[in-house]
Amino acid sequence: MIPEKRMPPKLANEIKRLQLVAPAEWVAKVEAWRRHQPDPMPNTSEAIRRLVELGLKADAGDKPKKAGRK
Secondary structure, three states: OOOOOOOOHHOOOOOOOOOOOOHHHHHHHHHHHHHOOOOOOOOOHHHHHHHHHHHHOOOOOOOOOOOOOO
């Protein structure tokens, strides 16, 4: 069993670690999306964060920003 890494205390209240189970087809779509992002290419976690943010903004009726750097 791999020991769980601890988050720095100052981030523990602001950031929550999530585990995600997803179909391989869904992961492949995320990977394809991230490969088309401008350099530096986001890692998978960052790509998922950006896609969720885009989805939440679209759901709220906001105009999504281009998914590049902040």
